Amino acid sequence: AQSVTQLDSQVPVFEEAPVELRCNYSSSVSVYLFWYVQYPNQGLQLLLKYLSGSTLVESINGFEAEFNKSQTSFHLRKPSVHISDTAEYFCAVIERVGGAQKLVFGQGTRLTINP
Amino acid sequence: EAGVVQSPRYKIIEKKQPVAFWCNPISGHNTLYWYRQNLGQGPELLIRYENEEAVDDSQLPKDRFSAERLKGVDSTLKIQPAELGDSAVYLCASSLARLSTDTQYFGPGTRLTVL
Numbered sequence: 001a002q003s004v005t006q007l008d009s010q011v012p013v014f015e016e017a018p019v020e021l022r023c024n025y026s027s028s029v030s031v032y033l034f035w036y037v038q039y040p041n042q043g044l045q046l047l048l049k050y051l052s053g054s055t056l057v058e059s060i061n062g063f064e065a066e067f068n069k070s071q072t073s074f075h076l077r078k079p080s081v082h083i084s085d086t087a088e089y090f091c092a093v094i095e096r097v098g099g100a101q102k103l104v105f106g107q108g109t110r111l112t113i114n115p
Numbered sequence: 116e117a118g119v120v121q122s123p124r125y126k127i128i129e130k131k132q133p134v135a136f137w138c139n140p141i142s143g144h145n146t147l148y149w150y151r152q153n154l155g156q157g158p159e160l161l162i163r164y165e166n167e168e169a170v171d172d173s174q175l176p177k178d179r180f181s182a183e184r185l186k187g188v189d190s191t192l193k194i195q196p197a198e199l200g201d202s203a204v205y206l207c208a209s210s211l212a213r214l215s216t217d218t219q220y221f222g223p224g225t226r227l228t229v230l
Contacts, residue, residue, distance in 0.1 A: 009155070032216050043119065043206070043221035044158070051216055090157050094215050100171045101215035105157025 003029045004093045006106035013081055014114050021076040021109045023065075023091030032094040033074040034103070035065055039087045047089070050074065061085075086113045117141070119222035121207050127228045133195035136225045140188070140209030147184060148219060149192050150206040158206050164190065165213050194227075202229045 007022040025033065035047040048059040055067040065076045074091060091106040120139040128134050140147050145166050150158035161180070163171040166187035175182065179198070184190040194201055204226050208219040 036221075041223070043223045044208075045221065046218045049216070049218075092157070097173070100173070102160050102163070102171065103215065103219065105159070107155065108157050 003095050003104045004091050004106040006089075006091050006109050008109050009107065010110045010112065012112045012114060015083055016080045018079050019077065019081050019085075019111065021089050021091075021111065023074045023076065023106060025072055025074060025091075025093045027072050029104070030094045030096060030101075031067065031069070033065075033067060034092040035059075035063070035074075035076050036090045036092060036105070037087045038090065038108075044090065047076075081111075081113050083113050083115065085111060087111060119207055119209055119220055121205075121222035121225055123225055124223065125226050125228075127230065128197055129230050130199055131196040133193065134197050134227060135194075136192045136205050136207075136227075138190045138192070138207030138222060140190070140207070141211075141220055144209035144211050144220070145187070146210045146213050146217070147190050148206075148208040148210075149182060149190070150208065152204040152206055152224070154203070161192070197227075197229045199229050202227055 004025045013019045034049045036044045037047045038044045048057045050057050050067045058064045063078045088108045088110050090108045092103050095104040122137050147164040149161040152158040162175045162182050164184045167184050182192045204224040206224045208221045210217040210219045
């Protein structure tokens, strides 16, 4: 079974509109959850992560994600997007395989902001 | 602070030819990762190094892929011989500590096209 699933491959929105990028994880993996962002022609960079504590985590550029254990979800939201948010967003989880742990990524969601 | 450096950025080769990718991690980062990202997919871990030791190479196709991290700093990933299905972006990442929850910093990747 897929450890992490991103339900939308592409999400087009208008500038200043709200957006939600959906991510669901398998209940068999750890609850260490991440969102990485890949801007055009750049490497992936960490946007935010949940390890423990408050279920709502925020990034410095206005994104937030909420860990929902009952829904096994970690959706990413922003109340008002900007053109500069155009990027591909990857949800990731820590998966334990044998004695090793590794970061497992979803398939990605391409966020396109239209003026 | 310089980020993760990878070279070359692009490589086009014919099948059955060898190819090598180079990575220089962030200074002081002991853990180094190689990922492969197929078109429309998230990155998948190939190998993880702790200093010069490969601690997780379970996903590395060892019949044609090899990697090394001499002196625990730079790393090289090699494919010999390349196949059509090896066309992908090869990403290098590094992290300060060995914890799986530690933030990984990614390079821009090498886009390999096998003709």
